[in-house]
Amino acid sequence: MDKLFKALADGTRRELLDQLFANNGQSLGELCKQMTMSRQAVTKHLLLLEEANLVTIVWQGREKLHYLNPVPIAEIYERWIGKFERHRIEALNTLKQALEEDTNHE
Amino acid sequence: MDKLFKALADGTRRELLDQLFANNGQSLGELCKQMTMSRQAVTKHLLLLEEANLVTIVWQGREKLHYLNPVPIAEIYERWIGKFERHRIEALNTLKQALEEDTNHE
């Protein structure tokens, strides 16, 4: 879960995911063309995405193709979104109460 | 969105959110008691959570109370989970195809 959030915590990496959303299965070279930084920098970002299991690699000859994997994102949903949703109404109510108590100087 | 992901990308900060899940509206001192690091370290983590809008502060006398805010997490869902879900079946299919082409050496 830590690697997943860290992978998503960088704009460049989210941009790479966006590129794969737009066109899945691109090679390293194709992805690099659309970025401003060096190939090695892009490689490192992609490595983190692979380690977070967000991107799957398929070698085709000398080309390395990159495919999106949606599974880890679903885990975020289950672990965090669901949790927040469950607490949502209660949390907002206690916050509201606290704010009222504070402004009313009870 | 960047601050949000970065805020969630640290285990200590997710632990602080967990503490507030368990007991919403805790003061800085109460949160610190449950952590191993210095008060200042905790303060800095909480500041990032505030800037990501995940935690809302209410001052009560000399105490600073911390409340969860579920809204930004919902934004993650809309921006990322939804997007992944929409592409999910298509992405898995193209990946499957690529894997088959690769192993069959066509």
Next chain:
DNA sequence: ATTATATGCAATAATTTGGTTGCATGTAAA
């Protein structure tokens, strides 16, 4: 066989992050 292309590996440098410590300030209690 030679050349061009696609990628990997390793050393390095700059920046960001996570943490500590010491001192200052504001609020409540004795």
Next chain:
DNA sequence: TTTACATGCAACCAAATTATTGCATATAAT
């Protein structure tokens, strides 16, 4: 009005992150 408590501010340090560069290797094309 002292004293204790809750927190803020700032300087500083170590470790992790991001990016660059130069060279090496493997595959494809001529």
